[in-house]
Amino acid sequence: MSQTISFDLLVIGSGPAGQKAAVEAARNGASVALIEKTRELGGACVQRGTIPSKTLRENALRVKNMRMNAQIANFKLAEDMELATLINRLSEVLEAHDNYMRKQLQRSGVELIHGRATFVNEREIQVENVSGTKQLYRSQHILIATGSHPRKPDDIPIDHEHLFDSDSILSMLYLPKSLTVLGGGVIASEYASIFQALGVKVTMIDKYPRPLGFLDDDLTDTFISGFHHMGGTWKGNTKITRCFWNGIDAVVTECDDGSVISSDKLLCAAGRVANVKELHIENAGLQLNQRGLISVDDQLQTDVAGIYAAGDVIGPPSLASASMEQGRRAACNALQIETGNMHNTIPAGIYSIPELSSVGLSETQAREKYGDIFVGTARFDEIARGQISGIQNGLLKIVCAKDGKTILGVMIVGEGATELIHIGQMALLNQCSVDFFVETIFNFPTLAEAYRAAALEIIHARKLRA
Amino acid sequence: MKNAEAAPLSGLEPLESAIDAQIRSNQIDVPMLPEVAGRVVRLTQDPKSDAMQLAKLIQSDQILAGHVMRVANSALYSPNATLISLQQAIARLGMKLISEIALAASINSSLFNAPGFESHIQYEIRYSLLAGLWAKEIARACRRNVEAAFLTGLLHDIGRPVATQTIISVAKDIKFTIDKRSLISLEDKYQRAIGVKVVEQWEMPQIVIEVVRHFDDYQNAGDAIKPTMIARAGAEFADHFMCEQGQEGCLTRDQLVVQPVLADLDLYQDEILEILEKEPAVQSAMEALQA
Numbered sequence: 183m184s185q186t187i188s189f190d191l192l193v194i195g196s197g198p199a200g201q202k203a204a205v206e207a208a209r210n211g212a213s214v215a216l217i218e219k220t221r222e223l224g225g226a227c228v229q230r231g232t233i234p235s236k237t238l239r240e241n242a243l244r245v246k247n248m249r250m251n252a253q254i255a256n257f258k259l260a261e262d263m264e265l266a267t268l269i270n271r272l273s274e275v276l277e278a279h280d281n282y283m284r285k286q287l288q289r290s291g292v293e294l295i296h297g298r299a300t301f302v303n304e305r306e307i308q309v310e311n312v313s314g315t316k317q318l319y320r321s322q323h324i325l326i327a328t329g330s331h332p333r334k335p336d337d338i339p340i341d342h343e344h345l346f347d348s349d350s351i352l353s354m355l356y357l358p359k360s361l362t363v364l365g366g367g368v369i370a371s372e373y374a375s376i377f378q379a380l381g382v383k384v385t386m387i388d389k390y391p392r393p394l395g396f397l398d399d400d401l402t403d404t405f406i407s408g409f410h411h412m413g414g415t416w417k418g419n420t421k422i423t424r425c426f427w428n429g430i431d432a433v434v435t436e437c438d439d440g441s442v443i444s445s446d447k448l449l450c451a452a453g454r455v456a457n458v459k460e461l462h463i464e465n466a467g468l469q470l471n472q473r474g475l476i477s478v479d480d481q482l483q484t485d486v487a488g489i490y491a492a493g494d495v496i497g498p499p500s501l502a503s504a505s506m507e508q509g510r511r512a513a514c515n516a517l518q519i520e521t522g523n524m525h526n527t528i529p530a531g532i533y534s535i536p537e538l539s540s541v542g543l544s545e546t547q548a549r550e551k552y553g554d555i556f557v558g559t560a561r562f563d564e565i566a567r568g569q570i571s572g573i574q575n576g577l578l579k580i581v582c583a584k585d586g587k588t589i590l591g592v593m594i595v596g597e598g599a600t601e602l603i604h605i606g607q608m609a610l611l612n613q614c615s616v617d618f619f620v621e622t623i624f625n626f627p628t629l630a631e632a633y634r635a636a637a638l639e640i641i642h643a644r645k646l647r648a
Numbered sequence: 649m650k651n652a653e654a655a656p657l658s659g660l661e662p663l664e665s666a667i668d669a670q671i672r673s674n675q676i677d678v679p680m681l682p683e684v685a686g687r688v689v690r691l692t693q694d695p696k697s698d699a700m701q702l703a704k705l706i707q708s709d710q711i712l713a714g715h716v717m718r719v720a721n722s723a724l725y726s727p728n729a730t731l732i733s734l735q736q737a738i739a740r741l742g743m744k745l746i747s748e749i750a751l752a753a754s755i756n757s758s759l760f761n762a763p764g765f766e767s768h769i770q771y772e773i774r775y776s777l778l779a780g781l782w783a784k785e786i787a788r789a790c791r792r793n794v795e796a797a798f799l800t801g802l803l804h805d806i807g808r809p810v811a812t813q814t815i816i817s818v819a820k821d822i823k824f825t826i827d828k829r830s831l832i833s834l835e836d837k838y839q840r841a842i843g844v845k846v847v848e849q850w851e852m853p854q855i856v857i858e859v860v861r862h863f864d865d866y867q868n869a870g871d872a873i874k875p876t877m878i879a880r881a882g883a884e885f886a887d888h889f890m891c892e893q894g895q896e897g898c899l900t901r902d903q904l905v906v907q908p909v910l911a912d913l914d915l916y917q918d919e920i921l922e923i924l925e926k927e928p929a930v931q932s933a934m935e936a937l938q939a
Contacts, residue, residue, distance in 0.1 A: 220914045230791075264854070266871060273871045298916055312911035342787075343794040350791040355855070427742075 186318040189215045193325045194299045197225025198502040199493030199509030200327035207513040208290035215293040223283045241268045242379040263357045301466040323516035330454035330494035344427040345448045358446035365451035366393035375535040378414040391418040404595045408575045456495045482512040531600035539603035542591030556582040560635035566627035573597045578632035586644030587615040666818045678849045684709040685754030692747035703735040715753040722936040760809045769809045783882025785926045800859040801882040807843025811835045880909045
């Protein structure tokens with residue numbers, strides 16, 4: 183091993199958090215090294231999760247729309263469709279993204295190191311490259327942004343051939359005829375609805391009564407009804423007792439209610455676990471919390487001064503958007519760079535079919551916190567654009583404080599939700615009154631008009647109560 | 649596969665120009681994949697197919713049925729039971745595995761007409777089978793497509809025995825006496841182009857064709873880069889395990905773990921050693937498939 187190399191900041195992991203941290207620090211004049219285990223940049227978000235699944239989603243929507251417009255074209259998806267065909271252009275998208283990130287890092291003067299990082303102590307990191315060569319790096323500031331990987335329950339024999347996890351599901355050769363999805367979280371809901379839209383017979387099973395339990399019931403009801411309408415089956419309040427490849431032609435899932443589900447393939451989406459195994463964080467005096475994550479304070483600093491963590495490795499909200507900002511702020515905090523205000527109102531985007539998105543408090547959270555509140559709802563089938571575009575399975579909900587003016591949160595289900603939410607987010611961040619949505623003229627016909635309809639409901643209710 | 653004996657030779661020009669002409673004019677004599685094997689592969693890719701249809705199909709070829717039953721009854725797959733019917737075997741082993749067994753059985757030395765070089769071809773077939781089995785384990789470790797890995801590993805070098813057959817046939821036609829060293833050198837030169845023609849003619853899935861086409865240059869395989877790397881890595885593992893004492897050009901364990909393709913797959917040395925621990929399982933599968 184050669185001499186130790188020093189940097190102002192060492193960043194471990196090139197996902198959304200690590201990359202933004204490295205660029206921010208370097209742009210502010212710090213010497214920065216970004217250590218990445220894999221040859222490709224971007225982490226699971228780019229390589230295995232967000233981008234590939236959204237590429238598949240785009241094609242699933244096209245397929246769904248073509249089926250809906252059967253009068254225009256008698257569309258039928260080939261039964262032995264290769265999955266790669268449905269994630270077309272992925273390599274181009276990934277390559278373009280990789281090139282862009284590499285150029286940005288290079289422009290900013292970030293030193294990119296391909297290798298596996300291990301803490302030697304709280305200031306030193308050993309990096310082993312794929313050939314086994316080792317090198318020591320030292321810094322007063324280290325950021326852990328190593329992301330997460332799918333949790334593998336002991337009783338689910340994932341073989342990446344018949345039983346997949348969310349990292350391997352898109353490696354299937356052919357679109358299966360049927361798919362069982364275990365879980366009711368964001369990843370499970372996204373993949374279940376995407377595959378169902380592609381015509382795969384999907385059964386989604388979870389121990390909780392509803393998927394996406396952190397959202398209000400009316401939103402998840404709309405999601406479930408859309409899923410059912412496409413032909414999917416949701417089995418809530420159900421525990422898995424056994425799950426196995428029958429050695430013949432199916433994955434068998436046995437449930438505690440006595441039901442048995444057979445499917446070509448199975449996806450286990452049982453949450454994600456922080457990537458810390460190879461880091462040996464104990465050498466730096468760190469340990470995982472009870473949830474298997476790294477704890478940080480509001481400065482994103484861990485229990486060890488000078489060591490920061492950001493992104494999936496610190497847990498929810500586990501959104502790429504939030505991870506980017508956490509990474510940027512962690513770097514700023516470490517190097518004492520002015521950060522500006524960090525708003526806690528981060529929008530959540532769920533790229534299922536239909537999409538879901540929320541910002542601020544849900545109706546349930548607002549009632550728990552404030553008791554008396556106002557809620558205004560607009561259904562997409564009552565909005566002209568919804569009728570025209572066939573986007574009728576959706577709703578937008580505004581939650582207001584007791585005064586009937588202060589916006590507490592916005593929740594949307596329906597196509598376009600992840601874009602539409604930003605109107606609500608801006609209103610929330612700027613502390614606009616709900617009246618602002620009525621006083622503002624929106625394009626007609628648009629789905630954004632739903633803001634106006636929902637706001638009017640609140641204003642009428644407010645007047646009635648006055 | 650690396651042939652230590654292969655090296656450019658002079659004096660082969662007449663033979664080479666005759667082979668070139670055959671390739672250019674698309675006159676390579678591609679052996680017919682036994683019809684039943686081709687149908688087995690297609691059937692197992694058909695989502696509408698079932699185990700009953702597969703059993704019927706294999707039963708239509710007595711030799712193949714016998715081989716499948718021998719493998720199904722081997723210690724690896726049926727340690728405690730004796731399978732007496734094909735349907736029972738399919739029920740036990742699964743359609744996918746049965747199709748792998750059927751294809752592996754179909755690609756044997758009797759497919760190729762290369763008098764005097766039977767043992768050479770037998771070696772190549774054994775090597776390809778081992779490459780397919782290792783490719784599956786590597787794909788699993790990399791969380792990449794496991795389903796395609798066996799097929800791509802098995803068929804990546806299918807051009808070699810066909811090239812050998814072609815070279816012998818052309819040499820005979822032009823009355824050229826060829827020694828083993830020269831044959832291997834020419835086989836190295838022409839096998840890739842011929843291999844692509846074989847898998848195309850056998851109507852293998854597109855991914856198999858792309859892997860065979862780009863096997864020697866996986867960096868330019870485009871969308872097929874990962875499956876090609878996995879097949880290549882499977883072949884490197886086969887190179888190591890087919891190595892006999894004193895043999896030149898084969899990979900030692902130390903050489904294997906530093907192969908560039910493994911690094912390109914982001915497999916670290918401890919991860920490669922973990923894959924190597926699958927050796928007993930892979931060897932058992934190999935023995936069973938060659939039963």
